[in-house]
Amino acid sequence: MKIGIIGGTKLAVTLGNKYLSRGIDVIFGVRKDFLPKQIEWKILDMQQDKLFPYCDAIDKADIIFLCCENEHLPQICACLISSGNHDKIIIDCTNGQYNPELGCNTSYIQQTAGHNKIVKAFNNLGLDYPKSDPLELLKETYFCGDCDVDKIKIKKLIELIGFKAIDAGKLQNAFLLEAFYHLRKEISFIKNSQNDYHFKLMSV
Structure with a gap:
């Protein structure tokens, strides 16, 4: 199994x-003008088989994580349209702009790329993770999708790197997961705090 992480963000690396x-086995897809400035990216760039343009990384990978900035989603969706990629699982880790009328990034990806094998996961971390959780206290992420078989695979992938995987139902709930992210950012803004805020699920 080869994982393709798409995007030159902190979350991606x-x-x-x-x-x-x-x-x-992990490869990274970055835009063609991407400059590896952070030490983590410089280390990856020194390896011959780790950094590729978006389309090349998507073509080579079996499972694709989207961890990119929103401005690059149209270009990435154009790569996903390729017929050879339709059976690959896409994990959308992004968040759309906070505007209820615009829907969510997951719907945009599904409609633009014509791709049905999509799962939403890891978006609660944010693209700046782990800057948003410097002590690494956040140990859970929510995921949703329509295919039970795909969700089992993603649950195992989430747990493999130490997170608790919380099933949030069908893919139609992706906008709720993005709302979680926007709510915690709004709380940080209202509190005018340098700290970040996260939610924890409890059963009572």
């Missing part, structure tokens, strides 16, 4: 390195 440390 963090998740990718976590899977690499578990012995998983």
Whole structure:
């Protein structure tokens, strides 16, 4: 199994390195003008087989994590349209802009790329993770999707790197998962705090 992490973000390199440390074959897809400035990216760039353009990484991978900035989603969706990618599981880790009328990124990806094998996961971490959780206290992520077989695979992948996987139902609930992210960012803004806020699920 080869995982493709798409996007030149902190979340992308963090998740990718976590899977690499578990012995998983990981490649990274970045835009063609991407400059590896952070030390983690420089280390990956020194390896011949780790950094590829978006389309190449998507073509080579079996499971694809989208951890990119929103401005690059149209280009990535164009790569996903390729017929050879329709059977690959896409894990959307992104969050749309906070605007209830615009829907969510997951719906955009599904409609634009015509791709049905999509699971939402890891979006509660944010693209700046682990900056948003410097002590690594956050140990859970929510996921949703329509295919039970795909969700079992993703649950195992989530748990492999130490997170508790919380099933949030069908893919139609992706907008609720994005709302979780926006709510915690709104709380941080209202409190005018340098700290970040996260939610924890409890059974009572």
